[in-house]
Amino acid sequence: MNLQESGEMYLETILILSQKKKDVRSIDICDEMGFSKPSISRAMHLLKDGGYIDIDENGFITLREPGREIAEKIYERHKVLTELFAALGVDEATASEDACRIEHVISDKTFKAIKKHMKEKLDK
Numbered sequence: 001m002n003l004q005e006s007g008e009m010y011l012e013t014i015l016i017l018s019q020k021k022k023d024v025r026s027i028d029i030c031d032e033m034g035f036s037k038p039s040i041s042r043a044m045h046l047l048k049d050g051g052y053i054d055i056d057e058n059g060f061i062t063l064r065e066p067g068r069e070i071a072e073k074i075y076e077r078h079k080v081l082t083e084l085f086a087a088l089g090v091d092e093a094t095a096s097e098d099a100c101r102i103e104h105v106i107s108d109k110t111f112k113a114i115k116k117h118m119k120e121k122l123d124k
Helices: 005-020 026-033 037-049 065-087 092-102 108-123
Strands: 053-055 061-063
Touching: 005 026, 005 037, 005 061, 005 065, 026 037, 037 053, 061 065, 065 092, 065 108
Parallel strands: none
Antiparallel strands: 053 061
C-alpha cells in the first residue's frame, strides 16, 4: 500500500500522541486533527488493513513497524524544516505550517542535503 499525504499525517499524529500519552484512541486523533469521527474511523481501518497500525479490542491504536518508520521519517522532516524556517526568520506558527506541507513532498536527497547543511551551520 502506497500512502498518500493524509495517511502519513495520521501516522505522524499517532506517533506524536503516543509520545504524550500511554494510550491513543481514534477520539484522540479526532481531537488533535479536527476531523470527524467517521473520517478517522475509515482512515484507521485503511491503515490497519495496510499493516501500518494495530487496533486492539479496547480501541487502542499502536504503530506497527512500517507505520512507525513512516511516522518517524515525516516527524523528523517536520522538526528539521520547522527549525530551518525559524532560523531564516519565519515566525514559529508559519514555519510549522509550511513544514507540514513540504514534509510530504520533499525528496530524500534534498532533505538529506538540508540536514547536512544545518548540521554544518550548527557545528560552526
